Amino acid sequence: xxxxxxxxxxxxxxxxxxxxxxxxxxxxxxxxxxxxxxxxxxxxxxxxxxxxxxxxxxxxxxxxxxxxxxxxxxxxxxxxxxxxxxxxxxxxxxxxx
Numbered sequence: 001x002x003x004x005x006x007x008x009x010x011x012x013x014x015x016x017x018x019x020x021x022x023x024x025x026x027x028x029x030x031x032x033x034x035x036x037x038x039x040x041x042x043x044x045x046x047x048x049x050x051x052x053x054x055x056x057x058x059x060x061x062x063x064x065x066x067x068x069x070x071x072x073x074x075x076x077x078x079x080x081x082x083x084x085x086x087x088x089x090x091x092x093x094x095x096x097x
Contacts, residue, residue, distance in 0.1 A: 003096040004066040006035070006058040008089055011051060015086035022082035029074035030058055034065050066093045 013019050027037070039057035046052050060066035069075060070093075 001062050004060045004063040005038075005094050005096060006030075006056070006060070006066055006069075006091060007094055008056040008058075008091045009051070010054040010056075011088040011090065012053070013087050015083075018081070018083050018086040022078050022087075025078035025081055026075060029072060029078055030069055032074060033060075033069035033072050035060055035069055063093060063095050 030037070035058040037056070038059050039055055042054055043050065043052055058066075058069075060069060
């Protein structure tokens, strides 16, 4: 079964404190759900329409596990703490090859 990945790119952070509070909860929540952080950094170089904003890549053993991680009470609490309008990001679940 192919692994799956959360691919998250941050376009802007409008409230750094809310984002930091989210991160304190989200990291442990995703690890408890079987996620392994592979990338949590800004790009070394951007090309084409790339933005020089934070990128997060989290690996899971399957698509089902990656989707289930999003729906756990612990991760939902992290999202609640983040609130709305504090960050603009793109998040997707992608199946590996």
